[in-house]
Amino acid sequence: MNRRVHVIGVGMTKFQKPGASDDYHVMAANAAKAALADAKIPYSEMEAAYCGYVYGDSTCGQRSVYELGLTGIPIFNVNNNCATGSTALMLAKQAIEGGIAECVLALGFEKMEKGALGSKFTDRTNPLEWHFGVMNEVQGINAAPFAAQMFGGAGREYRSKYGTKPETFAKVSEKARKHAANNPYALFNQVLSVDEILASGEIFDPLTRYQCCAPTCGAGAAILCSDDFAKKHGITNAVWIAAQAMTTDFESSFKEDSMIKMVGYDMAKTCAKRVYEQAGLGPKDVQVIELHDCFTSNEILTYEALGLCEEGQAEKFIWEGNNTYGGKWVTNPSGGLLSKGHPLGATGLAQCTELVWQLRGMADKRQVPNAKVALQHNLGLGGACVITMYRAD
Secondary structure, eight states: OOOOEEEEEEEEOOOBOTTSSOOHHHHHHHHHHHHHHHHTOOGGGOOOEEEEOSSSOTTHHHHHHTTTOOOOOOEEEEOBTBTHHHHHHHHHHHHHHTTSOSEEEEEEEEOOOTTGGGOOOOOTTSHHHHHHOOOTTSTTTTTSOHHHHHHHHHHHHHHHHHOOOHHHHHHHHHHHHHHHTTOTTOSOOOOOOHHHHHTSOEEETTEEGGGBOOBOBEEEEEEEEEHHHHHHTTOOSOEEEEEEEEEOOOTHHHHSOOHHHHTTHHHHHHHHHHHHHHHTOOGGGOOEEEOOOSBHHHHHHHHHHTTSSOTTOHHHHHHTTTTSTTSSOEEOTTOHHHHHOBOTTTHHHHHHHHHHHHHHTOOGGGOOTTOOEEEEEEEETTTEEEEEEEEOO
16 A cells, blocks of 8 residues: 655754754754644644654653653654664655555654764674774774764775865865855855865865764654645645665675775665656656765765766766756755754754755755755665655646
8 A cells, every 4th residue: 555645844953063952852842843833733633753863762752752742642763873864754654655644753853962973983782883894904993983984985995996086075065065055054054165175184085074074963853644634634735755765785885895885885876776766757857966975975976876977977077066056956955964964863854854845945045946856865874775755746
């Protein structure tokens, strides 16, 4: 039983630095209240809530949703690393699609600590340590954050294969800052030049400081419903989910001695293919994309994984301006993780929020002209990749 699933309400908080935000349950409740107000639906209509977060106790979802009311609905707590928000969204979609519920809440939130993305994983029971094994042989392993080692290593591999210039990696961040300058929800709104980005201090070659996302606090939410529910409540012209898929790691993540594969390239490529097949649409049909730019190197890899350009052609793609306004696609009009920030559990729902606003024509100065089809890519190491296609027709 597959039913069309509509996104009728979205909301998010402004992302903030650790130490400057409200507590997690306050941010989460504010995002959910914004989504309910956007949908013009009371909380009493919610039949279930799917709550995503990475750092927290086992029932943080209850603590957050109870701020909205005590109606006894099922509340599911979700953790899938950086893909958590989209995983909560996917579970919510499946509930509607399968006829389990008519209207549900998907919620993602995170209150992070300073340096959270820079911690060294020394616990051998940690899933990232298990995922990647002992990496002491990697040059600079003890000098940089673990995630930067992985994505920086992938950037080195890509550069070795294709001769990519340092300026190309930095140009991705330059674009992110330009977009974020028009986003009041973004953490970093200051425009930076390629030279300033390259001079910001090396974290792990080829990544400099301004090419790495920052630990951030925030929340995002979406209200999903069925066709019947939308009609009953007089909701018309809603954004709907045309296709969605999740992949986890393949053998290639571990057996091909490739950092590019280790950080999820094959997950993303396969997931995108499945989404295009489900939707009966391809990259050429998409106008706006929110993708998981935790590091500039990952945005470059994702261009190719999503089929926006051929393998090895990302540098040409970037310098021709095909990733921004006036080009073939606008990628991360929100500023992406690099500039908007990356509160792990909230990111997927914040991406959803931005794309719904874009498809409704409500994105103000960052509006992508004539946006009718949108694509979302949310990646978590350990691993999971969720890709979602939205339509406004």
